[in-house]
Amino acid sequence: MAANYRILEAFNRTRYQLTGHGKRNVQVLKEAFELLEGSLDSDIYGNGNIIEDFQNRLAEILGKESAVFFPSGTMAQQIALRIWSDRKVLHKVAYHPLSHLEIHEKDGLKELHHIQPILIADKDRPVVLDDVLNLKEDISCLLLELPQREIGGQLPAYEDLEAISAYCRGKGIKLHLDGARLLEVCPYYEKSPAEICRLFDSVYISFYKGIGAIAGAILAGETSFTEESKVWKRRHGGDLISLYPYIVSADYYMDLRLPRMKQYYEDAKELAQLYNQCEAVTTRPPVPVSNMFHVHVRLPRDKMEAILVGIYEATDIGFTSHLRVVDEESCYFEVSIGDQYGCIPSDQIAHAFQQLRKEIAACQ
Amino acid sequence: MAANYRILEAFNRTRYQLTGHGKRNVQVLKEAFELLEGSLDSDIYGNGNIIEDFQNRLAEILGKESAVFFPSGTMAQQIALRIWSDRKVLHKVAYHPLSHLEIHEKDGLKELHHIQPILIADKDRPVVLDDVLNLKEDISCLLLELPQREIGGQLPAYEDLEAISAYCRGKGIKLHLDGARLLEVCPYYEKSPAEICRLFDSVYISFYKGIGAIAGAILAGETSFTEESKVWKRRHGGDLISLYPYIVSADYYMDLRLPRMKQYYEDAKELAQLYNQCEAVTTRPPVPVSNMFHVHVRLPRDKMEAILVGIYEATDIGFTSHLRVVDEESCYFEVSIGDQYGCIPSDQIAHAFQQLRKEIAACQ
Numbered sequence: 001m002a003a004n005y006r007i008l009e010a011f012n013r014t015r016y017q018l019t020g021h022g023k024r025n026v027q028v029l030k031e032a033f034e035l036l037e038g039s040l041d042s043d044i045y046g047n048g049n050i051i052e053d054f055q056n057r058l059a060e061i062l063g064k065e066s067a068v069f070f071p072s073g074t075m076a077q078q079i080a081l082r083i084w085s086d087r088k089v090l091h092k093v094a095y096h097p098l099s100h101l102e103i104h105e106k107d108g109l110k111e112l113h114h115i116q117p118i119l120i121a122d123k124d125r126p127v128v129l130d131d132v133l134n135l136k137e138d139i140s141c142l143l144l145e146l147p148q149r150e151i152g153g154q155l156p157a158y159e160d161l162e163a164i165s166a167y168c169r170g171k172g173i174k175l176h177l178d179g180a181r182l183l184e185v186c187p188y189y190e191k192s193p194a195e196i197c198r199l200f201d202s203v204y205i206s207f208y209k210g211i212g213a214i215a216g217a218i219l220a221g222e223t224s225f226t227e228e229s230k231v232w233k234r235r236h237g238g239d240l241i242s243l244y245p246y247i248v249s250a251d252y253y254m255d256l257r258l259p260r261m262k263q264y265y266e267d268a269k270e271l272a273q274l275y276n277q278c279e280a281v282t283t284r285p286p287v288p289v290s291n292m293f294h295v296h297v298r299l300p301r302d303k304m305e306a307i308l309v310g311i312y313e314a315t316d317i318g319f320t321s322h323l324r325v326v327d328e329e330s331c332y333f334e335v336s337i338g339d340q341y342g343c344i345p346s347d348q349i350a351h352a353f354q355q356l357r358k359e360i361a362a363c364q
Numbered sequence: 365m366a367a368n369y370r371i372l373e374a375f376n377r378t379r380y381q382l383t384g385h386g387k388r389n390v391q392v393l394k395e396a397f398e399l400l401e402g403s404l405d406s407d408i409y410g411n412g413n414i415i416e417d418f419q420n421r422l423a424e425i426l427g428k429e430s431a432v433f434f435p436s437g438t439m440a441q442q443i444a445l446r447i448w449s450d451r452k453v454l455h456k457v458a459y460h461p462l463s464h465l466e467i468h469e470k471d472g473l474k475e476l477h478h479i480q481p482i483l484i485a486d487k488d489r490p491v492v493l494d495d496v497l498n499l500k501e502d503i504s505c506l507l508l509e510l511p512q513r514e515i516g517g518q519l520p521a522y523e524d525l526e527a528i529s530a531y532c533r534g535k536g537i538k539l540h541l542d543g544a545r546l547l548e549v550c551p552y553y554e555k556s557p558a559e560i561c562r563l564f565d566s567v568y569i570s571f572y573k574g575i576g577a578i579a580g581a582i583l584a585g586e587t588s589f590t591e592e593s594k595v596w597k598r599r600h601g602g603d604l605i606s607l608y609p610y611i612v613s614a615d616y617y618m619d620l621r622l623p624r625m626k627q628y629y630e631d632a633k634e635l636a637q638l639y640n641q642c643e644a645v646t647t648r649p650p651v652p653v654s655n656m657f658h659v660h661v662r663l664p665r666d667k668m669e670a671i672l673v674g675i676y677e678a679t680d681i682g683f684t685s686h687l688r689v690v691d692e693e694s695c696y697f698e699v700s701i702g703d704q705y706g707c708i709p710s711d712q713i714a715h716a717f718q719q720l721r722k723e724i725a726a727c728q
Contacts, residue, residue, distance in 0.1 A: 027402030029609055038391030042578075071435055075601025108599030112476045208605055214406075215604045235472030236600050237439025240579045241572055245393060245609030 007323060010309040014318035016348065018271060021212040021257075021338035029214055029245065032252035042242045046230060054247050055218070062203055063194025064220035068229050069247055071238045073180055073206050074105050076219040079232040080202045081141055082113045083225060084174040088140035094118040095143040096127055098150035100178065126156045129163045142168055145178035146196070147185050152284035152294035152334075158189050165199035175199065180206040184290040187262040201225075207250035210264065210291055211257050212338060216246035257339070264291035264337040271335065274353045279361050284332075291337040295320075299363060301331035307359045317344065317352040371687060374673040378682035380712065382635060385576040385621075385702035393578060393609065396616035406606045410594060418611050419582070426567055427558025428584035432593050433611055435602050437544055437570050438469050440583040443596040444566045445505055446477045447589060448538040452504035458482040459507040460491055462514035464542065490520045493527045506532055509542035510560070511549050516648035516658035516698075522553050529563035539563065544570040548654040551626040565589075571614035574628065574655055575621050576702060580610035621703070628655035628701040635699065638717045643725050648696075655701040659684075663727060665695035671723045681708065681716040 011017065043051035051069055059067040070076040078101070085091045093109075095101060097119040101109050109115050118137060121127040126148045144164070147153035156164075168175045177200040179193075186193055197203045202221040207213040219229055233239045268288040275281050280298040297304050301323050312318050320333040375381065407415035415433055423431040434440040442465070449455045457473075459465060461483040465473050473479050482501060485491040490512045508528070511517035520528075532539045541564040543557075550557055561567045566585040571577040583593055597603045632652040639645050644662040661668050665687050676682050684697040 023403075024406040024408070024606065025402060026397065026400055026404040026406070026608065026612070028406070030397055030400075030402050033390065033394055033397070036390055036394075038389060038394050039387075040390040042388040042390070042392070044388070070601070072601040072604055074598070074603075078601065105601075106595050106598045108601065111599055214606045214609065231470050234438070234470045235475055237434070237436040237442065237469075237472070237602060238600075239438075240436055242388065242578045244390065245578065248390070 004322065007305050007309055008321045010312040011318040011321040014312050015316040016344040017318040017340050018344070018349070019320065019335050019337065020340055022340060028212070029249060032213070032249040036248060043244050043247065045239055045241055046233075050244050051247055054251050057251075058205075058218045059220055061193050062197045062205070062218070062220045063192075064197060064203060064222070066223045066226045067218050067220035068226045068233065069243055070217045070219055070233060071215065071240065071243065071246065073100070073178075073204050073217040074108065075233065075236050075238045076204045076217045076229070077101060077143070077176070077178060078105070078109050078113055079229050079236065080176050080204065080219060080221075080225075081109060081115055081143065082232060083228050084141035084176065084202070085113070085115050088172075088174075090138060090140040091115045092118060092137060092139045093141045093143060094120050094132075094135060094139045095178075096121050096145060096148060097123045098148065099143060099145060100149075100180070101143070103150070124151055126151070126154050127164070128156055128160055129167065132164055132167055139173055141174040141176050143176045143178055144200075145180070147181055147290050147292070149181065149292070153181065153184075153288065153290045153292040154285050155185060155188065155289045158191070161196075161199055174201045176201065177203040179203050181209050181290060181292065183258060183261055184210040184264065184292065187265040188289040207246070207253070209336070210261060210338070211250065211253045213249040213253040214246055216243070216250050260339070261291070263342065265289075267291070267341045268293060268335070268337045271337065271341065274349070278353070278357045279364055281360065293335050294332050295335060296326065296330060296332040297360075298330045299360065300328060301325045303363060304331050307356070307363075311352060311355045311359065315348065315352040315355060317348060319352075319356075368686065371669050371673055372685045374676040375682040375685035378676050379680040380708040381682040381704045382708070382713070383684065383699050383701065384704055386704060392576070393613060396577070396613040400612060407608050407611065409603055409605055410597075414608050415611055418615050421615075422569075422582045423584055425557050426561045426569070426582070426584045427556075428561060428567060428586070430587045430590045431582045431584035432590045432597065433607055434581045434583055434597060435579065435604065435607065435610065437464070437542075437568050437581040438472065439597065439600050439602045440568045440581045440593070441465060441507070441540070441542060442469070442473050442477055443593050443600065444540050444568065444583060444585075445473060445479055445507065446596060447592050448505035448540065448566070449477070449479050452536070452538075454502060454504045455479045456482060456501060456503045457505045457507060458484050458496075458499060458503045459542075460485050460509060460512060461487045462512065463507060463509055464513075464544070465507070467514070488515055490515070490518050491528070492520055492524055493531065496528055496531055503537055505538040505540050507540045507542055508564075509544070511545055511654050511656070513545065513656070517545065517548075517652065517654045517656040518649050519549060519552065519653045522555070525560075525563055538565045540565065541567040543567050545573050545654060545656065547622060547625055548574040548628065548656065551629040552653040571610070571617070573700070574625060574702070575614065575617045577613040577617040578610055580607070580614050624703070625655070627706065629653075631655070631705045632657060632699070632701045635701065635705065638713070642717070642721045643728055645724065657699050658696050659699060660690065660694060660696045661724075662694045663724065664692060665689045667727060668695050671720070671727075675716060675719050675723065679712065679716040679719060681712060683716075683720075
């Protein structure tokens with residue numbers, strides 16, 4: 001059995017998991033639709049109450065004039081950058097080297113939109129004002145991802161955001177927010193989504209991260225911008241006759257989990273502390289600023305995997321389903337706190353971490 | 365009240381409708397999921413049994429090496445044309461002037477893929493061999509839509525298809541099938557989907573026309589082609605973490621309605637005959653070749669609308685929800701036969717048509 005498969009299998013067999021909301025299965029959809037009347041009309045190509053009401057709800061939450069539902073963030077963000085690039089007649093944008101657009105989208109931005117990205121900031125830290133000040137080329141748009149997922153969900157200081165926003169406005173550079181996990185960082189910033197979004201010209205948020213719905217995204221901004229985005233949505237093949245399976249579930253799980261974001265953040269800080277008490281283990285960031293963080297371990301992946309699988313079987317608690325190699329000596333994994341963490345008896349968590357500390361110490 | 369809205373409202377109030385499968389509402393999804401186990405795992409970015417099994421099922425039905433599920437036909441077809449254009453390093457394709465790509469996609473093919481379409485054939489008839497022989501420019505791909513929806517769902521003779529296919533193969537032109545309604549024409553051609561698809565290098569079919577599912581499409585062909593299409597699907601933002609809401613419903617309604625395509629076709633012929641017995645009314649084509657046809661009426665739209673609304677109210681039978689203007693003297697509407705036609709007592713249909721004949725005759 002492949003190593004990676006073994007830890008996934010062992011994780012799936014545990015009674016309790018430290019991360020996530022639970023399995024991504026058909027029940028997620030069934031639950032969202034259970035109490036809904038069958039007679040409710042579908043959306044039709046972007047029209048109808050079911051989509052318009054949700055878009056209005058999100059526009060209000062994000063403090064923007066209007067919002068458009070998209071099947072994916074990949075589609076929404078490429079389109080946002082295209083609109084800003086077309087308006088300035090300048091197909092150059094800037095973002096972090098580990099942006100979703102750069103590493104997970106098979107170069108859609110370049111291949112479909114012929115937009116050239118300029119990568120700013122070091123790979124292992126978020127974008128700061130100096131990165132923007134030091135840009136040597138003119139750009140139409142700067143994209144900031146809050147939190148920066150690939151480096152454990154790190155954030156710039158809020159004052160830094162304000163300074164970047166003011167600078168961009170002065171220079172005629174549009175500021176776009178990759179807010180896939182925006183709702184997850186509001187408790188740390190102690191700001192409402194609308195307060196944060198005020199710093200940005202356009203905003204994307206996702207519904208299957210902290211919210212845990214099936215799929216889908218919102219793109220928000222001024223109406224002239226969102227109307228233009230609908231044309232591109234049609235061109236991309238995203239203007240489906242019916243998007244309600246995603247909209248209904250996004251709406252349902254927003255109601256359920258938006259009020260829990262503060263709790264997930266507190267849980268993340270607690271859990272990170274437990275990891276940081278283990279020898280050879282550090283979290284990134286050291287103190288989480290959202291519901292997510294990365295756990296770095298100075299042990300070869302295979303070794304760490306054997307330890308974890310053993311603990312899963314002995315304690316019935318799953319830490320992670322997947323370990324990634326950093327180098328021959330170390331590995332890491334991502335943690336996203338959801339509904340499951342709070343359901344685990346504290347003494348069982350304490351016991352599992354006791355085991356983890358013991359097993360890792362034995363390897364040093 | 366706007367005229368168009370009035371007929372839609374009156375149609376929706378009727379007990380029986382001559383067209384379609386019924387309302388596009390949330391019940392369509394609830395029915396498809398009702399008996400499904402909640403524990404069934406979601407697909408994850410194109411992987412997992414729920415998507416792979418369906419893709420394999422469709423590859424087999426279409427007689428192709430493999431198949432990929434897409435959120436929309438718009439996305440699937442642009443990608444097919446892009447792949448064939450890239451392979452030949454020639455960004456020129458040919459299709460009918462009323463192709464979906466030309467009139468319903470906001471020029472996505474041109475704006476995203478920079479592919480130049482050459483429009484062949486007259487607007488009011490399907491593409492025939494001579495249109496292809498007379499092409500003055502080299503093309504990478506010819507797209508044929510079977511049936512040609514915007515002209516009432518007309519079809520070329522099967523021998524014409526075979527001749528076009530042989531010619532294209534000889535010239536190194538790829539032949540792509542816009543088979544949005546392919547399953548609906550098999551009874552007329554007396555061919556299996558696989559027999560028809562054998563003439564084509566790539567094939568798209570839709571699940572929310574005759575099949576009546578929620579949304580979604582399949583693109584099929586050789587594995588080297590479908591694998592490349594997955595890269596473009598990611599770039600377009602169509603590689604969603606979960607597409608199962610569409611897949612499950614497509615699978616469910618395929619089971620239900622694929623065996624009924626012959627019946628829909630027979631019903632369409634019967635209903636077209638009833639229309640053709642009305643003065644000033646002709647169907648296009650005169651004898652349907654699928655479950656669909658257009659009804660042309662030599663009366664101004666407002667006049668015809670008043671007649672129809674009156675008949676809906678008097679007979680409880682709805683003919684159409686929408687009338688389109690041709691010119692000041694005439695209008696038309698589209699008919700797609702689904703499950704509803706067969707549920708209406710014949711004498712009630714006969715009575716409604718008797719009324720229609722009488723009302724129209726009174727206007728002549």
